[in-house]
Amino acid sequence: MMIFYLIGIVLLTMVFLGVVFLNPIQRRRWLRLWASLAVVLGMALLVIPFDNSSVISGNNHLLILTGGYQKDTVAAYNKSNAVKVSWENLDQSQIDQAAEIHVFGYGLPDTSVWNIPKSTTRFHASPLPTGIASIHWKQEISLGQGLLIQGSVSNPQQQKLQLQLVSGLLVIDQRNLGAQGSNRFEFNPSPKNLGTGNFQLLLLKGKDTLSKNPIPFIVQSPKPISVLLLQDAPSFEQKFLKNWLTDHGYELAARTRISKQIFDQAFSNRASANLLNINAGLLSSFDLLLTDEASLNNLSAMEQYQVRAAIREKGLGLLVTTDTILKHAALLDQALVLKNIQDSSSANRYLKMQGHDSTWHPMINKDAYLMMLPSAKMQTLVSDAKGRVLAGIYLEGMGKIGYSTLGQTHLWSLAGKQWDYDFYWTQLLESVASQTAIKESWTLGSGMDFIHHPVPIVQWKDLAQDSISLVSGSKIYLQQNAIYAFKQEGQFWPQQSGWQNLVTSGGQIKPWYVFDTKDWQLTQWSKNIVQTKTWLANSGDDKKSKTLEPLQPKRQYVPAIWAWLILLLGLAVLWIESKLE
Template identity: 25%
Template sequence: MLYAVALCLLLAVLLTVLAIRRADTRRRGLRLLAGLLAAAGLGLAAFPPTRSFTQPAPASAILLTDGYSADTLQALQRQVAAGTPVWRLAPHRADDTTTIPNVAAVRQLLPGITRLHVLGQGLPVADVAALQGLHLVPHADASRVGFAMAAWPTQPELGQPWQIEGSFSAPTAGPVWVRLLAAGAPRDSVQLPAGRGSFRLRFTPKAVGTTVYQVQAHQKGRLLAQEPVPVEILPTQPLRLLILASAPSFEIRFLKDELAARQHKVALRIGVSRGLAQTEFLNLPTPLNLSRLTPRLLATFDVLLLDNDALASLSADESQALSQSVRTGTCNVLLLADGSAIPRQLPGGAAFRLQARPANAAALPLQWPGTTQPTPSPATHVLLNSASLRPLLSTASQQVAAASRRLGLGQVAVTTVTETFPWLLQRQLGVYHAYWSQLLSAVRPAQTTSELRLLSSWPRPAEPVVLRYEGPATRSPLTIISPGNTTTLVRRQDATVPEWTTAPYWAAAPGWHEARVGSTSRHFYVYDSMAWPLPRFVEWQRAARQNAATGAQAVVGAPATATTTWPRWLGFGLFVLGAGLLWVEEKL
């Protein structure tokens, strides 16, 4: 910089000296003026002057994202101030609109911006944090066709009832059929008479592995919308059950055979006469001593299933061992309440109170989550509901037929339905298996092993997918296996729970991915960028409102200071003008 200033001053002095010492004194003033113009022009070209000014605080812009409507853009441009810039969020440059590669460029293009109008599908939730302090205004099209919301279990167990719930909205009135396609065929459907509303579809998975179901909406034979429903069918986790029965019964006979057929490990002790009991072991290689309940024996099993008389016959030491096992979470209890009262030996039994049902209520149907139709209830008693109980089965009149409660680290469940084998004789296998699945799931021990959890609702390519590892500390990295690629990520310790670690992952393509940390793994699905647009838009609207509520007030009304620089061509123009005058004057 100093050399350039010295050069300009030297040029000005040189031209001035030459103009004064020239013998021809005519047009000396013109020569002096031309020399100074040439030197000043060279200086202005090297160091153009700048000017600072205060930019008014109110400033807004329009950002176009995928799926925006041209009509919505035109209507918005008539409402905002003239000259409001319009940008397009896209990785590639467009000819018609200024393109920005990411949302971080918004403040660089317009430093004083306070309001950003967003058209189309909206921004990814992860990008909203980069616009902290801006008032984000989402603009939706006049009518949107599709599934407004949906939720389903992403990792159901094989053979367990599975369902998807959601809502659909169509622009025109008229009945709409929503159906579920699974395993290559339609499995369930429901009609929405008004063309919009909530739906619930059910299916029972028949094979283990990852798969993608489809949910469709049809109106008069025309496909209105279709969205993928990815699920990972997990194999059934076998339970270790100890069954104590006071006497032989058809209920226990059929139950132990069905449990063993589903690969559960069953140990059975049935009272035959006073002081004499019969034992049986299914899927258990080593017979155990079942004559007395001890903490060591109970720790061998996940669930203790017994009836009223078997529970009432326990000694004080056995009752204490059972209570201790439940509170420590080593063995849970399921009681078949076939009497008029709950035995006092039941851990936490004070919360369960029985009430006789009226004689004319025996035909009232029994229902529970996952049932497709009500089932006749053979129960003669019901449970009095209380705040400490979690209902598992109920009648149409909302009477509780089965419930569970937490006791320490374990679970205690009671059912008043004690004769379910007629369902098998009537070939109602689905009802029978769904019933016992509901009860056994309530007393299934909690998993204490490590787990990988997906924290992103609708993963998409080029957006961060956050995964969290919950389990014992390990130095193993987080590995993502995607189609044709393997990525290793470094996990960061969670700020609130030290045992948790998280890592973001940017998927390159849609489809199934597998995450692994040591021996722990799970599959997750990355959706196409156009899949489930309405739930994503609702999620984006919620993030925009939270952003406005948390940070917009901190910057609204604050003026921004900007600078402007003279164009360099003015300096070059003065230099050319001065040099040209000197040349012309010399030729005259």
């Protein structure tokens, strides 16, 4: 079809040229020529679909501006081919068209929203202003326990600051931070009343209040757990754990092998007993058996049978720890598969625990560690940055069996990360030692959730339970997890700050606190910086080349209005010129 258009245009051009040059009147010949060519060009543009196709070359630099970006730093990269965009106005097409990406400010609030190629992305973190950069505390404690509030202060100007922990108008405790001193702080108040409560943490400079942030907490009635601890050999890990269990009110009976037939027995917060023979009568007085795998393997066949029977029929909890692949005892049989991992990347030393994230201590498991292969029966309690399971539990009759491959946890305490140590062991012990039959349990939020931001809700339940809950009067429908049959998941977007109530389908009421966007701003910025740096360092997850489709050419047709204007202009000039003759 195109060849006929071209032949027609050529013939029309020849006709107009003939008329122009065969006309005996020489005056204004060049005007008639240009007007004739304009007519031919206008008709050609109307008939032939000329277009301008181009593929975006991707040679521009994309400058992503997040909160706290510094104008001077951005200006150094704001060249002629740079495109500036705020995080709120970013879209995927801008990312796809960028040859190089620069992130400025306090980092990406969420690294999973856009498919950003890590290999071409550079992060220019802004220094944090004065304020509380990190904060940790356990929101749920038993009556008599301390909150153990730990954190650090960003003090770039080396000022003299003061921290005050306040309840109402009463200052409970305070710390002075010198210009040259440590920026770390710790408070350990013990709330006296059951239920929900709030402290306020104030950062002061002289008489000026730099920040005021809430410390919400829940105080529950103490639930003493009776623990039988079996260890194959003395160790620092065992010593720290025994002291921790004693200090936190656990009823502890510990048996440690000294030699082949000699055991050391120790008791705290309970009466002594004979621990040399593990039988049904002894196990009935405990809620949890905590043992390393070597001790479990060394039990006689009859003792292992008694342990299995106590788990299945009496609801005893079993928690097994190991950092070495051993031959499993008979009662673990096929339920557990371990795999040895060689990974020296510091980015993957980031632990994810239910309701809390923690950076690993550098010496924990060094460059090699064990993971558990996930299964439909197992509930994950602790995983690394890549989702590899390090601790989990599964049901066994009326009881639970937990397993952890995370060794040398006492190094948390030695490194000043006592809160991480407390959270890890409390979570493991309370998850396995189920004293009463619970048909459902809930994990709500991340531990620090904010208004107008999505909050994850996870329900662990038996298959007969309904998957509907109420949060602040709003009905939440949960979706079945694709792998775990007993796990339901959903999201909730809180519309108001303060204490909220989750009402479960089983009638449980679970209090939960939502922070305002003005709360803990510096802490969120600090978290974003760490999150962005960790995400960029973990380059193995860069999936851009696998997910993006090749860019398609852009087709831009010549607008018809221009063809008509050229045609009409040429015809008008020819008509006027003919009248002038």
